[in-house]
Amino acid sequence: MRADAAQETRHDRESVDLSGYPDLVVVYLGFRVGTWRGLLALFGIARGIAGIQREMPEGLLVHENLVFGLNHVGMRQYWRDLESLETFTRSDPHRIWWRKFGRDRSGGTAFWHEAYRLSGGMEAIYVGLPQPIGLARFAGSRKPVGPFMSSRHRLAG
Template sequence: MQGAPVRRSVDLSGYPDLVVVYLGFRVARWRGLLALMGLSRGIAASVRSQPDGLLAHENLFFGLTHVGMRQYWRDLESLETFTRSEPHRTWWRDFSRDSKGSGFWHEAYGRRGMEAIYVGMPAPTGLGLFAPERTPDGAFLSSRQRLAA
């Protein structure tokens, strides 16, 4: 006979600027599967390099054609530094030009707020399931700007 499960929590007081990012990649065509395989190798290499500010990384599976990850970052500044460096910068530029039969999304949650971006997704997901859509342009273009909105 087993006893009651052990309850645990965490003390986040040492992480006042913590940002949690969920990222998803959805394959819509066969070309997207090839893109996913290439991207997976790049992400694994990036995580192994332990970028400054990345506290933890977990892979997630939403379905056979929809995979993702959850990352915990010390602060928005370290996350932004990573996204503006190689290889992320090149991957994002190339994906923005040709999604290769796939969709991508991310949602970021922090003490400053929440924000999201969805690119080439065939249907709403995450926050897009209930929140009204807004075009990410002008003062709403970057993650930092969306977090402040």
């Protein structure tokens, strides 16, 4: 094979310039279904998630759906900054979903999220999972009580 032909078949490698996003926050979220009732709960929030993708709340740069397994779906979101993410999580429809999920723990569902800040800090919350995943597989657990109830405080350590 000629050297120039070999060059043509190589894939170009690229990276990203994140200098314009110094406060970037990446969030992974997961929803695990354990019962038929849990499947109904997932379908119940699917329209809202589709709405997030259509309307793109202020500060949400990208929303991507993920499949972790047959009964485990999720998403990855890139937020401009923690303030935008917090504004969204404290507003409807997110606030309504979270409140309903917290009240109805018999729904056969589990939820988790992990957040990572480009400027430093990571945090996670896991609710109702049958076994540890992600950061919980190697890091010690800590109950989310007091100030540790908020993502902002968990990110601070």
